[in-house]
Amino acid sequence: MKNTLTVAQVQMQVVRNKAENIASACRLIRRAAAQGAELVMLPEMFCCPYENSAFRPYGETFGGPAQQALSALAGEKKIWIVGGSVPELEGERVYNTCFVYNPGGQQVARHRKMHLFDIRVEGGQSFRESDTLSPGNDITVFDSPWGKLGLCICFDLRFEELARVMALQGVRAIFVPAAFNMTTGPAHWELLFRQRAVDNQLFTFGTSPARNEQETYVAWGHSIVCDPWGTVLHQCGAGEEVAVTTVDLTRVEAVRQQLPILSARREDVYFIGQKGKKDCAI
Numbered sequence: 001m002k003n004t005l006t007v008a009q010v011q012m013q014v015v016r017n018k019a020e021n022i023a024s025a026c027r028l029i030r031r032a033a034a035q036g037a038e039l040v041m042l043p044e045m046f047c048c049p050y051e052n053s054a055f056r057p058y059g060e061t062f063g064g065p066a067q068q069a070l071s072a073l074a075g076e077k078k079i080w081i082v083g084g085s086v087p088e089l090e091g092e093r094v095y096n097t098c099f100v101y102n103p104g105g106q107q108v109a110r111h112r113k114m115h116l117f118d119i120r121v122e123g124g125q126s127f128r129e130s131d132t133l134s135p136g137n138d139i140t141v142f143d144s145p146w147g148k149l150g151l152c153i154c155f156d157l158r159f160e161e162l163a164r165v166m167a168l169q170g171v172r173a174i175f176v177p178a179a180f181n182m183t184t185g186p187a188h189w190e191l192l193f194r195q196r197a198v199d200n201q202l203f204t205f206g207t208s209p210a211r212n213e214q215e216t217y218v219a220w221g222h223s224i225v226c227d228p229w230g231t232v233l234h235q236c237g238a239g240e241e242v243a244v245t246t247v248d249l250t251r252v253e254a255v256r257q258q259l260p261i262l263s264a265r266r267e268d269v270y271f272i273g274q275k276g277k278k279d280c281a282i
């Protein structure tokens with residue numbers, strides 16, 4: 001198993017033209033590959049404005065143009081690509097989906113966002129993804145030369161159970177294409193990435209679009225990498241950036257050994273209801 005991983009996070013500016021977004025993503029992925037990235041990661045909805053009215057018209061079925069471009073580029077550059085997310089059309093439904101490609105250009109994972117982002121913060125951000133999107137129902141973990149890796153999309157990160165299940169399945173890093181906003185970004189972005197990293201003693205990578213003040217939904221930016229100790233190894237600003245970070249994955253096993261919290265959990269008492277009779281999953 002490889003222990004050193006160089007990741008590039010493409011914090012790109014998303015515009016209103018889908019083809020232009022795909023072209024920008026490819027241009028920045030090429031730049032990342034030239035800088036030595038072994039795995040390149042894009043933001044949530046990298047080829048679509050983050051807007052309910054846009055998800056269906058910008059969407060694509062399985063094997064659509066954004067997916068084809070990323071698969072071809074992964075094969076050409078012999079890199080891994082965690083392809084942010086795209087609106088994926090299937091029948092009447094639209095999913096917020098992340099596809100992952102290996103250096104052979106094969107799609108090796110697909111995560112459909114499981115928790116839809118429906119919030120209404122007084123005096124701040126409102127959004128209802130469930131007006132247009134359907135939730136996925138599967139936890140996504142995939143094999144790589146660096147061991148098992150996990151995926152979740154933006155709001156999914158708020159659900160500690162999801163990250164915990166992935167950690168218990170053995171993942172060493174969780175990749176999170178995301179687009180927090182100007183209300184929840186400053187309040188919770190860094191906190192959540194550090195929190196999931198510390199709780200589960202693994203790396204977290206969050207990649208956001210660059211901020212665009214003209215858009216209806218203004219992304220926070222601040223793409224981030226946290227290590228299993230909760231240290232922020234890199235955090236971008238708000239503008240367009242390709243951030244390249246090399247991590248030492250043996251930190252996962254080292255921290256788990258030095259501070260053994262995962263192995264010290266008391267599963268025998270973590271349940272709600274009568275002792276010995278688990279009637280509520282946690």
Ligand SMILES: O=C(O)CCC(=O)C(=O)O
Nearest residue numbers: 117154155179180181184
């Ligand atoms: O959880 C948040 O604050 C932001 C989530 C979000 O923007 C999303 O799920 O797309």
